[in-house]
Amino acid sequence: MVSAIVLINTDAGGEEEVFDKLKTMNEISEAYIVYGVYDIVAKIEATDMDYLRNFVSSTIRKLPKVRSTLTMIIMEGKSIRK
Numbered sequence: 001m002v003s004a005i006v007l008i009n010t011d012a013g014g015e016e017e018v019f020d021k022l023k024t025m026n027e028i029s030e031a032y033i034v035y036g037v038y039d040i041v042a043k044i045e046a047t048d049m050d051y052l053r054n055f056v057s058s059t060i061r062k063l064p065k066v067r068s069t070l071t072m073i074i075m076e077g078k079s080i081r082k
Contacts, residue, residue, distance in 0.1 A: 002046050003029075003074040006056060007038040014065030015039040021063055027055055038070070049073075 010018050015033050022031045022042055030043040042060075046052035056071050 002049055002052050003077070004044045004046075004052055004056075005072045005074065006042045006044055006060060007070040007072075008040040008042065008060070009037075009067040009069070010039045011065045011067055018063055018065055022060075025059070027059075 008018065019031060019033050019040055022028045022040070027044050027046055028042050029045050032041045033039065034041050044052060044055065046055055052073075056069060060066060061069055
């Protein structure tokens with residue numbers, strides 16, 4: 001299993017539409033509309049790197065109103081809450 005955080009810029013006012021589409025995708029385990037440089041932060045879980053790369057480039061980046069993305073592959077993680 002491979003996980004990544006994807007930061008997404010949308011066209012002005014397009015964040016709700018993109019967010020709603022992301023919520024329907026099985027690969028998206030978490031998604032948030034945020035304020036700041038990016039409009040949406042999403043966590044993706046995929047079977048391998050090839051699937052992840054293809055999902056970001058062929059699915060997320062091709063959604064209407066997505067302007068750009070920045071993908072960060074998760075190398076290691078652990079819960080900080082007890």
